Amino acid sequence: MAPAILFNQVSKCYRVGRGLASLFAIFGKQDYSETDKFHWAVNDVSFEVQPGEALAIIGPNGAGKTTTLKLLSRVTQPTSGQIQVNGRFSALIELGAGFHPELTGRENVYLNGIILGMKRSEIRARFDQIVDFAGIEQYLDTPVKRYSSGMYARLGFAIAAHVDPDVLLVDEVLAVGDYAFRMKCYNRMDELRAKGTSLLFVSHNMEDVRRVCDRGIVLYGGRKVFEGIAAEAVAEYANALRDNASSSRKSRKVGENLLAQKVMTHAARIERVEMIGADGIPIRTVRSGETVHVEVEVQFFEDAEAPVFASAFYGPNGEVVYDTTTRLLGVSTPNFRAGDRAVIRYELTMNLIDGLYRLTTDLAYNDLSCYYDYVADALSFVVVASDPAKGIANLQTDVSFEMIESQAVREPI
Amino acid sequence: MAVSSLGAISEYHELLFAWASRTIRARYQQSVLGGLWAVLQPAATVAIFTIIFTQFIPIDTGVPYVIFAYTAMVPWTFFAASISDMGDSLIINMNLVSKIYFPRQILPIAALLARLMDFCIAGSILVLLMIYYQVPFFALGWLFIPFILITQMVLALGIGLTAAALNVFYRDVKHLIGLGLQLWLYATPIVYPIDVVPERFLPFYFLNPMVGIIEAYRAIVLRAELPGPYIFISVGIATVVFIFGYWFFKRVESQFADLV
Numbered sequence: 001m002a003p004a005i006l007f008n009q010v011s012k013c014y015r016v017g018r019g020l021a022s023l024f025a026i027f028g029k030q031d032y033s034e035t036d037k038f039h040w041a042v043n044d045v046s047f048e049v050q051p052g053e054a055l056a057i058i059g060p061n062g063a064g065k066t067t068t069l070k071l072l073s074r075v076t077q078p079t080s081g082q083i084q085v086n087g088r089f090s091a092l093i094e095l096g097a098g099f100h101p102e103l104t105g106r107e108n109v110y111l112n113g114i115i116l117g118m119k120r121s122e123i124r125a126r127f128d129q130i131v132d133f134a135g136i137e138q139y140l141d142t143p144v145k146r147y148s149s150g151m152y153a154r155l156g157f158a159i160a161a162h163v164d165p166d167v168l169l170v171d172e173v174l175a176v177g178d179y180a181f182r183m184k185c186y187n188r189m190d191e192l193r194a195k196g197t198s199l200l201f202v203s204h205n206m207e208d209v210r211r212v213c214d215r216g217i218v219l220y221g222g223r224k225v226f227e228g229i230a231a232e233a234v235a236e237y238a239n240a241l242r243d244n245a246s247s248s249r250k251s252r253k254v255g256e257n258l259l260a261q262k263v264m265t266h267a268a269r270i271e272r273v274e275m276i277g278a279d280g281i282p283i284r285t286v287r288s289g290e291t292v293h294v295e296v297e298v299q300f301f302e303d304a305e306a307p308v309f310a311s312a313f314y315g316p317n318g319e320v321v322y323d324t325t326t327r328l329l330g331v332s333t334p335n336f337r338a339g340d341r342a343v344i345r346y347e348l349t350m351n352l353i354d355g356l357y358r359l360t361t362d363l364a365y366n367d368l369s370c371y372y373d374y375v376a377d378a379l380s381f382v383v384v385a386s387d388p389a390k391g392i393a394n395l396q397t398d399v400s401f402e403m404i405e406s407q408a409v410r411e412p413i
Numbered sequence: 414m415a416v417s418s419l420g421a422i423s424e425y426h427e428l429l430f431a432w433a434s435r436t437i438r439a440r441y442q443q444s445v446l447g448g449l450w451a452v453l454q455p456a457a458t459v460a461i462f463t464i465i466f467t468q469f470i471p472i473d474t475g476v477p478y479v480i481f482a483y484t485a486m487v488p489w490t491f492f493a494a495s496i497s498d499m500g501d502s503l504i505i506n507m508n509l510v511s512k513i514y515f516p517r518q519i520l521p522i523a524a525l526l527a528r529l530m531d532f533c534i535a536g537s538i539l540v541l542l543m544i545y546y547q548v549p550f551f552a553l554g555w556l557f558i559p560f561i562l563i564t565q566m567v568l569a570l571g572i573g574l575t576a577a578a579l580n581v582f583y584r585d586v587k588h589l590i591g592l593g594l595q596l597w598l599y600a601t602p603i604v605y606p607i608d609v610v611p612e613r614f615l616p617f618y619f620l621n622p623m624v625g626i627i628e629a630y631r632a633i634v635l636r637a638e639l640p641g642p643y644i645f646i647s648v649g650i651a652t653v654v655f656i657f658g659y660w661f662f663k664r665v666e667s668q669f670a671d672l673v
Contacts, residue, residue: 014671074514076670097512100435102442107435114431115513143442 010081087166499573
């Protein structure tokens with residue numbers, strides 16, 4: 001099948017430093033002087049996205065993420081390289097771009113829908129769905145200037161997500177919504193992908209990236225420095241943040257698409273996630289090196305054959321500190337029946353340096369094809385260390401000291 | 414290339430009309446008088462010139478000065494307001510231009526269409542004035558009105574597309590348009606009759622395409638005559654200006670989003 005997006009050795013160069021262009025420059029003639037500076041916002045970047053696939057683009061500010069989306073949506077032209085997008089796309093570069101503050105919600109739904117490429121008749125057919133998704137029924141005839149920023153964003157997302165695009169470009173837009181709305185957006189994106197929509201996702205929220213995407217590329221200074229499965233890309237990005245010299249890093253081969261089509265079935269529900277201290281009561285503060293229990297209570301609604309429990313700990317900068325599953329640990333899980341209720345208990349030694357940590361937990365099918373349930377940020381807790389070190393792990397250091405040879409002048413007795 | 418981008422317009426016609434209607438609704442949203450402003454604008458200008466040219470410096474215009482001036486002021490207001498709006502149409506919607514792709518000419522063309530609405534409202538008052546002053550209605554001539562109107566819109570579009578594109582690069586254009594339109598009003602027989610223009614000026618005078626257009630409106634509406642051959646000068650110039658404007662706009666269009 002033809003890829004939904006083909007981005008082939010694309011570069012985009014901006015000229016910086018000079019204010020006004022000359023008339024020659026307007027006509028696209030070469031008019032560059034020695035003093036002009038150039039900025040390669042995107043430099044020789046290639047990638048493909050297959051239909052139904054979700055690709056994350058991550059990287060620090062100024063890495064070229066938004067420029068990449070603008071190139072894809074034809075807003076701006078590449079300096080060199082080829083870009084191919086097959087099918088209709090809907091770009092969420094900014095929620096509600098094109099909303100007119102004086103017009104009502106209803107009028108803006110039509111206007112924005114048409115801007116995004118829908119026909120009036122298509123919008124009419126989906127109008128109720130859009131309004132329902134945004135949850136703004138009672139404010140439909142209110143000018144959007146009176147909307148809260150949350151309502152504004154919800155309506156913007158609802159419209160873009162109902163264009164039924166072949167390619168959906170999402171740029172850092174879920175950050176504004178509350179938790180419930182973000183969950184709704186996730187589900188809508190899953191629905192669209194099940195129908196074959198490809199997703200290009202730009203976010204600084206690594207949890208969103210891991211939740212939404214199969215694969216990820218890391219951009220740094222306009223160059224692609226990594227391509228792989230989303231979780232690897234997230235980890236790589238955390239490394240890149242520390243390693244400013246990463247522009248020399250070579251692209252790695254694309255990993256196997258392990259997270260593809262991981263969709264939640266809700267056949268079981270994670271009811272409770274708690275961290276239990278030594279004295280048996282739930283805690284949120286852990287001493288570095290302390291042994292604690294994490295309990296995850298699950299309610300099964302359908303039979304589950306040897307499901308895989310997974311837990312991932314994230315550090316203060318969003319980096320993965322520890323990510324494991326019952327399978328990786330070599331623990332065999334039993335088969336559960338519909339109506340069963342079970343607790344899985346992990347015993348962990350928290351050899352971490354001080355900081356705020358988060359725990360994400362999920363329950364996956366035996367073949368890892370789908371999630372029963374997935375709870376991002378199920379728990380957050382603080383680690384306090386008596387010796388404030390840097391890094392990730394507390395390697396439980398004991399320090400001793402021995403003098404081999406001393407040059408110190410002996411005091412005459 | 415021009416053909417394919419005109420094709421894009423038909424593909425995007427829903428956006429064009431939605432944007433024009435958005436512009437109209439937004440213009441009169443939260444205003445008490447709403448569409449009446451479309452009438453007040455030319456009417457107020459006509460009122461002040463009526464005082465000047467009937468009381469201070471009486472001038473012979475054949476028909477009452479009010480209808481004489483209003484007949485020209487309505488199309489002129491449309492012309493001037495549409496050029497001014499088209500010139501601003503890209504820069505005031507830069508957030509859209511830099512975020513979403515669509516053929517960029519949609520914005521200036523929609524600005525023009527939105528002003529056409531005002532023209533129709535103000536034009537309906539002209540009909541009332543004709544009845545009041547018992548100006549004979551020249552049915553055959555009125556069949557030519559759409560043709561003159563299109564000539565005027567083509568001319569406005571040519572100037573407006575050029576201005577909109579240049580405005581993205583140099584904001585001076587915005588001020589230049591305001592100044593240019595102010596001078597142009599007096600270079601066109603709107604508040605005075607063409608008879609007062611000295612004979613030796615006329616060959617140059619008619620090179621102003623708005624002269625032929627305004628004279629054509631007056632001939633049909635006030636004198637029950639068909640426009641003279643001078644209208645072809647206007648049609649010719651309007652066509653050339655339009656072709657240049659469109660070509661220029663498409664030529665530099667791809668750079669708009671990079672120049673926010």
